[in-house]
Amino acid sequence: MSVSVCRAGGERWSVAGAEFRVLADGSAVEGRWGVVQCSIAAGWTGPPQHIHRQHDESFFILTGTVRFTSGREELLAPPGSLVTAPIGVPHSFANADSRTPASFLCTVTPERYLGYFREVAALLPGPDGQLDPAEVLALMSRYATEPYRPD
Template structure:
């Protein structure tokens, strides 16, 4: 993931990141954001979004918007990489990805509970009622 705008130039109203999902990449556990909208624009490939209990395959040029409180996740189930732009309004959640990067850069494994704990710092929780 590459952070293109961290909110520092938008008065913290908007952050934007680019993500490359390798083939057969599972996404995060299904979760809800309490305080921000999240948008995904698929630049190339296909990304499978799960919203609640429904799956949607989004191809190149598809925009997916997730309002606060909506359970969601995403994955790349295909044999090709997928690239997408993500927006965070306001910018709160972009720090979550920096925290994950620190864990990975340190060589520590990313454990599911540690990921959930990190999400909780940014008004996000697992959608446990759907698992």
């Protein structure tokens, strides 16, 4: 029997108001899934809605309240909530509170999508402090993810 333990350190990076820490990089389970802990700043607006074509995501809320949007529907998820975004379902997430940070665990199945988080963190912002949308779209495409705009 072999088990894997995440040490207190772990790989970490920041992306536009979100802090990520890898808890499981998939190496212990042949890439079948990965887990990151994510902390988002108060009022963080999150990514635009998007659809994943090759992986599922689940979010377990640890602190704060996270707003999930799918199409035109919104869901407020307090601590202890588990929200799943299966392949093909449009979704986005944001901090629902303008005064309090939030945190959650995010699983990705398979773990390959952890590479997206790493690569987006390496993108350099332009003079306005924002990432180039064309670079972000190209990166999303490499990870079988596409933007979604509700009608």
